[in-house]
Amino acid sequence: PQSSEKQKLMDEIFKSYVEKDLVYLLKIERPEVFQLLIKILASQTGNLVNYSQLATQTGLSVPTLKKYLWYAEKTFSISQVTPWFSNTLKEITKSPVYYFHDTGLRNYSINLMGNLELNQQYGFVFQNFIWLLLKESLRWKNHTLHYWRTTDKAEVDFVISKHDGLLPVEVKFGILDKPMISRSFRSFIEKYNPPEAWLVNRNFEHEITINQTRVKFLPFYRLMGISE
Template identity: 45%
Template structure:
């Protein structure tokens, strides 16, 4: 296995905020790199002469210290003295973790707590409610495309990626297809052989089902839950019909909705709602879904590392555009939707800032000349956006349509440039 360190953007956020008083709570899917980031931060603090202690509830020898807050504090003081940095990994194994952490934080102790857990922790332990105003959340996801590209190019072009993409077309295409096939889970990325990548993803997926869904969230119908994930993977980017899912899977409608919520809260997928202003002519309720990692989506469908069909490639490319947009609007207050009329005119994404909107259509094509999607005409006539985007594999140009700027951009343009809206 490759042991090269992968540079994560979240590491800079943690370094910047390490002296803030709130509990630093690293949350995200299993195997996304939370423990590794904590270990890197701990080493840096120790090298700087700071007192630290690292405890994991995965280990029996550490778990015994969590039977009470006072017992834990004695252990912390033994290891760090009167002040220091306390790292707690896998807090989800502790019952009532939210209340436990809240009590520690409310004591005003001279310790900075850095804690990790999966999405199921928040659901099971009530951390979101218990720690309101006492925590700062750092969402640790699988590698995004930018992190993946930098790793795959050995960080040689991290400050010159636009030049790299402009010159290295074939290599850029290979990297893109690699990410679309295998995704960004660090353990998968670090493996060079396809069979080893498959083995790692199988362990990640089974670990998620067994530990998060069965053990922590107490879901009993594991096979039904797995089938739901596979079905949603096959419908990524399409409108979801809950009643149809209930009938297909043979589980009740409330259970389907509950399982979808679990999948969302455990960072497997994200539901996005329709954009609408006209209740009569636009879809208003049914969501679409996208996966947080294309590799896991492919694994659930049995096509991990084997994207060949144009439809599969197109769906994953669209999913990837969603992930890039999601990164770009984080902390801006903007939201992502899709648009569809009752006449079935549709646009893949609508980024809504509250003051303006930008429609985005995705084409997994090497476009040679601008061809404006017909849905843009309808949307422009209704909402007069200042700009529309067509994300494709090759074409870079701008035209005007009914007074609106229509930009044709590549996936790399979208990755590196700001969205053309004021947030």
Template identity: 50%
Template sequence: MKGVYDLNLPYKLIISGSGSLELKANIQESLTGRKRLFRLFPVSFEEFLQYHTEYKYEDRLPEFLAVEGEHVRFLLEEYLQFGGYPRIVTEARLDEKKLLMDEIFHSYLEKDIVYLLKVDRPEIFVHLIRLLAVHSGKLVNYSHLASSLGIAVRTLKKYLWYAENTFIIQMVTPFYRNIKKEITKSPTVYFVDLGLRNFALGRFGNLVAVSENGFAFQNFVFNLLQEKADKLGGRLHSWRTKERAEVDFVLEKVDEVIPIGIKYASLKKISILRSMRTFIEKYQPKSAWVVNLSLDTTSELNHTKIHFIPYFKLLFSGSS
């Protein structure tokens, strides 16, 4: 590629691959100063809404969200079930969606994991992905997970690195300032695509229990927040103490931290959980968020403004 670039042809070359590892494996010479890397995520919820409304609200999506609450909720449930891989989004038939996701999963396994990364026990890797799907949104216990898989912790961490660098999962590190009080080093795992997470769970298109949708919603909000954090130049963390006080996310910016709680519910009134109160008392942030399905209001606790934010407001830059 370096040689082609140095020919100074009047063209721009776009080189695609399922993950950065593939590009690194096949481009041996340095392209420093000659390349620009783009990370392509699955179809976002905003793009998903635009597609399913035939782009009628392309310039006025907030208006659609405000007046079509029931329809939006239906589309949210579909997105939580099937995720955002483009071919899955555009396919209407459930049986075909399942076949497509099966193909995506096994193609990833055969191409990236077996062929490219030379994992000699792919069944262990598959089992890991399934266990991570079960534990998405929860702390990873390296010792317990390695024991369940029958592998060494060192091998487990290598497999987790593979999964993250092939864009299957993202690991969220803990936020802490007092190492004696808070659990450190154990990350929380989320999936880049909800459809693949549900497929690994054996629940693709079949999330039934409220708790199942709740964990999917938390993962969904994580993806929205991650996009926002990238734009703000911030970082997302989890937070949990040994006393089991827990806040889903902490958005760490240069000049402030924002604790964020997730509630898969149409809240009717202000309710501040004890763990959120604990974080506010400890760190005294300027603001806190409670992301939920519908409630849009602001409260205050110990000089901290607590914003109850409907999830769809995270789609727009002004929500921060």
């Protein structure tokens, strides 16, 4: 009963968002396509967005698609994270990644309310949650939040660009019992030598050094009290 009430509440919230905010206030002409767009973005949380491919999937022109994405951002449904790069030949420079301000909306959009275990979506939700924590921690600071990816598929979930250097942040949902560094994360650290790097996870707290970089393994709840 409780889950059905929650589902009903989410139905009402989402319907109100689409009908009142989008159709009435923003004059969106095809609300059903907007809902499809949100659903596709929800299923691709944390993945690169290809505008041409997304336009084909939704049946929108690329300019209209970008307008709909702009509406979604301005109504605080989603935010885009842009790539950080220093080598325009070997690193991704344009494609954004989108995250949801409300993971409930994200899960609702792809029918995951109460079904995370069955759908193996924990990792995506956790990464979205860490984005929310990082975004909140940077609200009053002159830092910017990005991701990093190379044309060879090496990637780091988040890169915080600060006035005194870079802070790469890798997110790992699995339970850790010893320090484990992905090849991609190590590659970024060795290439850019940041003073510090974080590997955010569920349970493990530790610190190692790679070259001159302090690599901190941080349980996610540490982010709630960390001031950078």
